[in-house]
Amino acid sequence: GAGVSQSPRYKVTKRGQDVALRCDPISGHVSLYWYRQALGQGPEFLTYFNYEAQQDKSGLPNDRFSAERPEGSISTLTIQRTEQRDSAMYRCASSPGLADSSYEQYFGPGTRLTVT
Amino acid sequence: GQNIDQPTEMTATEGAIVQINCTYQTSGFNGLFWYQQHAGEAPTFLSYNVLDGLEEKGRFSSFLSRSKGYSYLLLKELQMKDSASYLCAVRDSNYQLIWGAGTKLIIKP
Numbered sequence: 001g002a003g004v005s006q007s008p009r010y011k012v013t014k015r016g017q018d019v020a021l022r023c024d025p026i027s028g029h030v031s032l033y034w035y036r037q038a039l040g041q042g043p044e045f046l047t048y049f050n051y052e053a054q055q056d057k058s059g060l061p062n063d064r065f066s067a068e069r070p071e072g073s074i075s076t077l078t079i080q081r082t083e084q085r086d087s088a089m090y091r092c093a094s095s096p097g098l099a100d101s102s103y104e105q106y107f108g109p110g111t112r113l114t115v116t
Numbered sequence: 117g118q119n120i121d122q123p124t125e126m127t128a129t130e131g132a133i134v135q136i137n138c139t140y141q142t143s144g145f146n147g148l149f150w151y152q153q154h155a156g157e158a159p160t161f162l163s164y165n166v167l168d169g170l171e172e173k174g175r176f177s178s179f180l181s182r183s184k185g186y187s188y189l190l191l192k193e194l195q196m197k198d199s200a201s202y203l204c205a206v207r208d209s210n211y212q213l214i215w216g217a218g219t220k221l222i223i224k225p
Binding site: 033040041042043044045048055056058059091099100102104105106107108109110 | 120146147149157158159160161164166203205207210211212213214215216217218
């Protein structure tokens with residue numbers, strides 16, 4: 001069975017451009033999470049969804065960041081007017097249970113974003 | 117603030133046993149997870165503890181003491197493929213996972 005997939009795997013963009021990062025979770029997984037991970041650090045929570053509902057977006061750094069999951073499956077993380085400090089690995093994870101369950105999260109390979 | 121502390125790096129010998137400690141201070145507690153992450157790859161799940169005590173799974177065991185805000189991951193019969201970073205993550209009162217920076221484990225022959 002397919003795992004979590006993310007696209008693109010690598011994205012280089014110029015400062016000021018908008019980018020959209022896509023996450024395709026494991027089929028049937030109800031919750032979906034977005035993280036940002038710096039080299040040598042653990043993932044940093046950004047936001048998560050139960051089905052199509054965004055439950056918590058308190059980790060989004062500022063209002064240039066937004067996420068959606070309109071049909072409860074594929075999710076898009078959008079960064080508007082990118083800045084160099086947005087350069088990072090962006091990871092998506094999905095889980096078969098809701099956030100309060102004991103199920104683990106399955107991580108995708110990540111999108112490496114570089115803002116020049 | 118919320119804080120997860122783990123040693124930055126540990127070294128152990130193939131075939132030996134190693135214990136990786138994790139201490140946490142979070143807003144609420146709804147479970148603790150350990151993940152393994154090989155360089156350049158995604159984290160993969162190892163274990164979950166929500167009650168005090170030891171959870172054993174093959175060569176890996178994880179222990180939790182909620183009163184002490186403490187957990188450890190025990191790896192037995194170390195193999196070279198166990199060289200990786202080990203991440204401790206606590207689920208807080210908002211059901212967010214708060215992650216430690218990870219412990220890089222180096223296995224020597």
